[in-house]
Amino acid sequence: MSEIGIRLAGLGGQGVVLSSVIIGRAASVFENMEAVQTQTYGSDMRGGDVCSEIIISEQKILYPIVNYPDILVVLAQKAFSQHIQDLKENRILITDKNLVEVNNVSKNIKHFCGSFNNIAIDKFKDNRVANMIMLGFLIGKTKILSQASLEKAIVDLVPANVMELNIQAFYEGVILGNNL
Amino acid sequence: MEKNKKIRNADFLQGNIACAEGAIMAGCNFFAGYPITPASEIAHHLSKRMFEVGGTFIQTEDEIAAIANVLGASWGGAKAMTATSGPGISLMLENIGLGVVTETPCVIVNVQRGSPSTGSPSIHMQGDMLQSKFGSQGDYQIIALAPSSSQEMFDLTIEAFNLSEQFRTPVFILSDSLIGHMRERVELPNKEELALFERRRLKSYQGINQKIFLDEKVALMPVFGNGLKANVTGSTHKEDGFRNVSDPKILDNEIKVLSNKILKHKKEIIRIEEVNLEDADVAIFSYGLSSRAVLKSIEVARKERIKVGSFRPITIWPFPDEEIKKLSNRVKTIIVCENNLGQLLPFVKAAACENCQVIFLPPKTLGTLYHTMEIIEKIKEVV
Missing domain, CATH: 3.40.50.970 (Thiamin diphosphate (ThDP)-binding fold, Pyr/PP domains)
Structure with a gap:
C-alpha cells in the first residue's frame, strides 16, 4: 500500500485532532505501520478553525504534510469552502450531512455523508461522540485500518469514564459506513 | 492528549x-x-x-x-x-x-x-x-x-x-x-x-595544581556536596577557578581553551546524514524539518535520473565546514534550503565557494514547509 493522506477539518471542540491521533496510533502502534500526524489551529480552543492531517504508509514517510488529501473529512461549512479545492479527482470526501452543504463538487469525487452530529445527540445524548461516529464511518467505508486497531487506540486515548460510550459510538459509525 | x-x-x-x-x-x-x-x-x-x-x-x-x-x-x-x-x-x-x-x-x-x-x-x-x-x-x-x-x-x-x-x-x-x-x-x-556518558567527577584534590576548569581534554567537575570547594564564576578565571580580570593572558587562555575544548573534538561531535551523494552533481544542504521536503524532492528527481543528493547536518554547531569543503570538491552546485532568510548560508558559502557554486532557496512562504515542486524546479534549473 502506498501512502494514504487524510485531512480532517472542522471547528475547535469537534474532536478533529483526537480523531486523527486515534488513526495514527491505530496504524503505528497496533498495525506496525508508519504514521505522521500534524495539526493547525487558531489560538481559540472552541469554535476556531481546526485542521488535522494524518499520513499512513507501509514505508517511511518523508514529507509530513498532506497537500492533496486522498480522503477529506469536513465537519463544518466554513471548512468545506477552505479545503475542497485541494481534493483531486477520484478521491474521497466525507461530510456531516446536517452540518455541511456540499455543492459544485466534481462527479468524479466519491462523496459519502452521514448524520454524525445528529446521531450523537439523538442516540447517545452527547454531541461530543460525533467524532467517534465519523471515525467509525470512515473505517467502515474505506477499510484503511482494522476496527480492532481503532478500538485499541480509542482505549488508549479516551478518558476511562467515557470510554464505553465512545466505543459504542465508533461501532455505530462503522455500521453506518458499511451499510450506506 | x-x-x-x-x-x-x-x-x-x-x-x-x-x-x-x-x-x-x-x-x-x-x-x-x-x-x-x-x-x-x-x-x-x-x-x-x-x-x-x-x-x-x-x-x-x-x-x-x-x-x-x-x-x-x-x-x-x-x-x-x-x-x-x-x-x-x-x-x-x-x-x-x-x-x-x-x-x-x-x-x-x-x-x-x-x-x-x-x-x-x-x-x-x-x-x-x-x-x-x-x-x-x-x-x-x-x-x-x-x-x-x-x-x-x-x-x-x-x-x-x-x-x-x-x-x-x-x-x-x-x-x-x-x-x-x-x-x-x-x-x-x-x-x-543505551550508551550513556556519565559525568567525570572530581573525587578529591590531587594537590594545588589540580585543574578544575579550562582543560581542552575537559577537566573533572568538582560537583557540590562532596566536600570539595570550587569557585564558580563568569568572570575571567584560571584553571583553579579563581578570578583574574586584569591580565589579558588569562583572558586569552580562557577564550582559547574553551573554544578548543569543542573545536579540537569536532570529529567526535559532528554528525552528518548523506543520502544519494555518491554520484551527485548537485547537493542540497538542509537540516531539521526542511530536510524532509528535500529528501522527498530528491526521491522524485532521482526517478527522472537527475543526479542530486542530500547533505544534512544533524550537528549544526560546531559547524561542519570541513565536511562541506569535501562535498564542494565533489559537486558542481550546493543548494541551501532553510526556513529563514539564509542564516547558515554564509557558513556554507565560506566552506564551499572556492570549489563550487552555492545557491540559496528559501521556502516560497517563510513559516511553511517547502512544496516539493519548489525544490525540484530549482534542481532542474541548476542541473
Whole structure:
C-alpha cells in the first residue's frame, strides 16, 4: 500500500485532532505501520478553525504534510469552502450531512455523508461522540485500518469514564459506513 | 492528549513528548522551565514524569530563573534540562554564556516558532540558528543538534545529554513547532542497551595544581556536596577557578581553551546524514524539518535520473565546514534550503565557494514547509 493522506477539518471542540491521533496510533502502534500526524489551529480552543492531517504508509514517510488529501473529512461549512479545492479527482470526501452543504463538487469525487452530529445527540445524548461516529464511518467505508486497531487506540486515548460510550459510538459509525 | 499511562516500546508520540521521554531515558533528573508555545508540552509532560523517576520539576517565575536553576542543579550533580522557544532563549542568553564559561553540562531545548520578537507561536521556522551560537556576548563555542522527526527528538535529546556531560558544556536542541507538535512512530530502546556518558567527577584534590576548569581534554567537575570547594564564576578565571580580570593572558587562555575544548573534538561531535551523494552533481544542504521536503524532492528527481543528493547536518554547531569543503570538491552546485532568510548560508558559502557554486532557496512562504515542486524546479534549473 502506498501512502494514504487524510485531512480532517472542522471547528475547535469537534474532536478533529483526537480523531486523527486515534488513526495514527491505530496504524503505528497496533498495525506496525508508519504514521505522521500534524495539526493547525487558531489560538481559540472552541469554535476556531481546526485542521488535522494524518499520513499512513507501509514505508517511511518523508514529507509530513498532506497537500492533496486522498480522503477529506469536513465537519463544518466554513471548512468545506477552505479545503475542497485541494481534493483531486477520484478521491474521497466525507461530510456531516446536517452540518455541511456540499455543492459544485466534481462527479468524479466519491462523496459519502452521514448524520454524525445528529446521531450523537439523538442516540447517545452527547454531541461530543460525533467524532467517534465519523471515525467509525470512515473505517467502515474505506477499510484503511482494522476496527480492532481503532478500538485499541480509542482505549488508549479516551478518558476511562467515557470510554464505553465512545466505543459504542465508533461501532455505530462503522455500521453506518458499511451499510450506506 | 496522551492519556495512556505507560509509554510503549513503539509508540505514537508528539515530538515534544519524545524529547521529554528521551531526557528521562538519558537520566535527566532536574527540569526547570516556564511555559511557552510551542514548547510547553515538554514541561507539561515532565511535570508528571519527573516525579515518577524521583527527579525535580520546577515551574519558575520566568525563563531567566529557569536557566539559573538548571545551572545550579547541574553543579549540584543533576542532569538538568530546560525547554523554551526563541523568546525564552532571548531571556536565557546571559546565563547560557555563564553556563559555557563555567563549563556546566545542561541541555537547552529550543522549539523554534515564528520570529522575531513575540512572532507567531504556532508557526514553524528555523529562525534561531545563529542566536544559539552568537546570542551571548563574546567568543565561545556551543554544541547544537537539529532533529527532523519525533524519533530524532527522542534520540538527539539523549545524545545532547551525552555530549553535554562529555564536554562539560550546554548543548542545544534546535527543533521547531511543527516537529514539536507532530506525532510519529517512535521506537524506544531498553535503557540497558543505551550508551550513556556519565559525568567525570572530581573525587578529591590531587594537590594545588589540580585543574578544575579550562582543560581542552575537559577537566573533572568538582560537583557540590562532596566536600570539595570550587569557585564558580563568569568572570575571567584560571584553571583553579579563581578570578583574574586584569591580565589579558588569562583572558586569552580562557577564550582559547574553551573554544578548543569543542573545536579540537569536532570529529567526535559532528554528525552528518548523506543520502544519494555518491554520484551527485548537485547537493542540497538542509537540516531539521526542511530536510524532509528535500529528501522527498530528491526521491522524485532521482526517478527522472537527475543526479542530486542530500547533505544534512544533524550537528549544526560546531559547524561542519570541513565536511562541506569535501562535498564542494565533489559537486558542481550546493543548494541551501532553510526556513529563514539564509542564516547558515554564509557558513556554507565560506566552506564551499572556492570549489563550487552555492545557491540559496528559501521556502516560497517563510513559516511553511517547502512544496516539493519548489525544490525540484530549482534542481532542474541548476542541473
